[in-house]
Amino acid sequence: MDFFNYKKPVAYKIYWKQNLNGSRYGVLTFPSPVITKYQENNTVYVNFILPSKPSPPVIYIHGLYEKKHTKPFFFVKKLSELGFSTFLIELPFHMDRKPKGTFSGQLFLTLDQQHSDMAHRQAIIDVRALIDIIQSAPEFVYASDFPISVIGVSMGAIILNALFGIDHRIDAGISIIGAANLGKLFFKSPITFPLSLTAFLKGLRIRHIRGVISDYKVFLQDIKEKGVENISPKYSWFLLDPLTYASNFHGRKFIMINGIFDMIIPRSQVKEFWKAIGKPKIFWFYCSHFTISIFYKQILSIIRNFLTGKIISICR
Numbered sequence: 001m002d003f004f005n006y007k008k009p010v011a012y013k014i015y016w017k018q019n020l021n022g023s024r025y026g027v028l029t030f031p032s033p034v035i036t037k038y039q040e041n042n043t044v045y046v047n048f049i050l051p052s053k054p055s056p057p058v059i060y061i062h063g064l065y066e067k068k069h070t071k072p073f074f075f076v077k078k079l080s081e082l083g084f085s086t087f088l089i090e091l092p093f094h095m096d097r098k099p100k101g102t103f104s105g106q107l108f109l110t111l112d113q114q115h116s117d118m119a120h121r122q123a124i125i126d127v128r129a130l131i132d133i134i135q136s137a138p139e140f141v142y143a144s145d146f147p148i149s150v151i152g153v154s155m156g157a158i159i160l161n162a163l164f165g166i167d168h169r170i171d172a173g174i175s176i177i178g179a180a181n182l183g184k185l186f187f188k189s190p191i192t193f194p195l196s197l198t199a200f201l202k203g204l205r206i207r208h209i210r211g212v213i214s215d216y217k218v219f220l221q222d223i224k225e226k227g228v229e230n231i232s233p234k235y236s237w238f239l240l241d242p243l244t245y246a247s248n249f250h251g252r253k254f255i256m257i258n259g260i261f262d263m264i265i266p267r268s269q270v271k272e273f274w275k276a277i278g279k280p281k282i283f284w285f286y287c288s289h290f291t292i293s294i295f296y297k298q299i300l301s302i303i304r305n306f307l308t309g310k311i312i313s314i315c316r
Contacts, residue, residue, distance in 0.1 A: 003239045004166055006033035006125045008132045014139055023080055024050045032092070033129050034122040038099045038107070044126050045096045047073060047088040049080040056146035056307065057085045057134050059127060063154030064191070065105035066094055072153070075296060079151075082304050085143040089130055091156070092122045108155075111195055111202075117236045123159050124240070128167055135169075147171030149307055152178055154264070154289070158185075158242065161273065164254065165245020172253040174303055177289055179258075179265045180242035180273035183213045191264050220244070242273060249277035249315040255306050256282040257292075257299060264289035278315035 012030035019025065028046040035042055047069060058079060062072040069088065076086035090097055093107040108119045127150070135144050149172040152160025157178020164173040179185065186192050187209050196204075212235070219238050222231045224247075233239055254277065258270050274282055283302055285295050292299075305311040 003121070004125060006129065009033065009129045012133055012137065020049060020077065022052045028133070030129065030133060032122060033125050036118070040099050041092055041097045043097065044129070045090045046130060049077060049086045050142065051080055051083060051085060054142040054145065055083050055085045057087060057143040057148050059087045059089060059130060059148065059150045061089060061127065061150065061152040061156030061159055062091060063156050064109065067104045069095065071293065078300055079303065082300065087130060087134065089127060092119045092126070109192070109195065111199055113237070117240060120159070120240045124163050124166065127163055131167070131169055149174065151176065151303065154178060161242035162240055162245060165242060165248035172307060174255055174257070174306065176257045176299065177259055177262055177265050177292055179269035181269050182237055182241045183216055185265070185269055188266050189264050216241070243276055246276035252315055253313060254280045254315050255311070255313045256280060257302065258282065258284055259287040259289055259292050260284050261287060262289040280315045281311065281313035
């Protein structure tokens with residue numbers, strides 16, 4: 001699909017850090033295939049851990065407004081201890097990629113629809129470029145022989161949910177507190193309330209929201225009949241929504257992990273996405289969006305069992 005075309009990266013740098021319990025830890029950087037006017041955002045940063053033995057690669061996509069590596073790096077470190085090569089990629093406009101004078105994630109989601117769509121598209125393409133490097137760089141030869149899996153959390157899960165349907169090089173997907181239908185999520189989720197309120201103050205009305213949601217519903221029906229390549233979307237975010245690629249999940253390995261009391265990602269949107277992609281295994285935890293980390297041990301166990309074949313979950 002032309003919307004996600006990019007030039008594969010040919011240059012990259014690796015900065016080796018200290019060893020972690022026998023594993024090698026480093027930072028990979030490479031130019032983003034999507035160039036923006038923000039210089040800081042044009043370099044992709046990936047913290048990685050390589051166990052001493054050949055091990056399957058797992059890419060981790062963090063959530064919106066993640067300020068530091070601390071929490072996601074703790075998770076990928078634990079995952080590496082289970083025998084996986086782990087790659088923590090920074091989203092556009094986050095952490096090392098945030099422009100001066102902004103906070104982490106501030107410019108990822110804004111009321112400038114064109115800009116936000118660009119950032120979302122860039123996030124998807126950056127992960128695809130990372131896959132290219134993992135599969136070709138000699139430094140990752142002990143990981144490149146294995147299928148690639150991707151974990152997404154919160155906004156990272158929404159990105160994964162679209163990416164999985166776009167890029168068939170991904171063997172297995174693990175969506176944690178994510179869903180789909182960006183239009184509904186934007187106006188239902190409390191985390192985007194400040195943006196929604198500002199939009200209403202600028203003239204947005206309920207009828208406009210209903211119109212956009214209706215337009216996307218028509219778009220989904222059209223692509224079922226004609227294929228996404230043959231339909232021109234009214235809005236570019238239609239091509240970023242995971243539901244657009246739901247039919248590409250069938251027959252592939254995918255699991256979902258969500259919180260019963262999650263208000264940020266409403267259960268209605270979780271179920272809509274789950275049904276659309278063929279009802280893979282979904283694990284519900286008695287938690288909110290921000291307390292799911294309490295169950296990290298159980299989640300790590302689920303991921304390990306899924307990626308080692310002890311849990312079978314195929315989208316029908």
